[in-house]
Amino acid sequence: MLAQEERKQIGAIAKESGIPIKTIRYYEELGLLESSGRTEGGFRLFTTDVLNRLSFIKRSQGLGLSLSEIKEFLSIHDQGELPCDHVKVKFQDKIAEVNRQIQQLLTLQSNLESLLVGEQIISEFSEIICPIIEVGKVKKSTQQDIIPSSRRSSSKWGKTNVKTIETIQS
Template sequence: MLIQKSLFQIGLVAKQSSIPIKTIRYYEEFGLLKASGRTEGGYRLFDSDVFSRLNFIKRAQKLGLSLSEIKEFLDVYDQGNLPCNQVKEKLSKKIAEIEQQIEQLQILKRELKELLSGEKINTQNLPATICPIIEQN
């Protein structure tokens, strides 16, 4: 007995996932999704697993992962393995990057506060000076 898989046209996939058709086409071109075929009219057809893949892609993007990183995970999954170890490693690196960005932002915040709290900033129109607040060292 042959079990027929449900196939969904790209328009329905876009509607149910709230992802524009153009984005779905791009994901396919990038290698994140694979169409299962086309209709006689040329519309892409996708298996029902496209919805879980799109959910994974959206969630991973919200976590700050790039499409290239997401593709690496999906490639591992498509080979029959769970990419959890790769995901953990990438998310750990992402945390380290965020901590570094926070540190850099704290330094910038201190610099800005120092500039604004400068006691006697000469704001007279000096030659070749645009704004002494920024140009002071």
């Protein structure tokens, strides 16, 4: 006869794993975990191998995987296979997505920096609510249109700043 596997109440599992009881219940509801029964008082019981699953879930989430993706990998594992090939494909997709997001953020950063440079140039227009945001409203402005004559002679307001405003409009 096989020795019975050690079973622990949900509270003990929560304490050992550092994952709240409510989250463990949610994972069970989603099918990520399976309890091995209940106590007479109705508390869920889990085998100690659930700690490995919880660790896997926590680590996977930290790597940007969704619970549905994690469930897919656990399902493959539960069928006796290693999900590593599936994980590699998913990570390649995640890397491509991260690269797209990085490019979007770099573009946003560049736009914000350009707006800050252009903000000083058109700050004297009273019809503009916020020059930083509305700098794109200035249509094909020239240095004379944007910069008051008292500032035109200053090298600080060279053509580079005017080009920045025209570039932002594009």
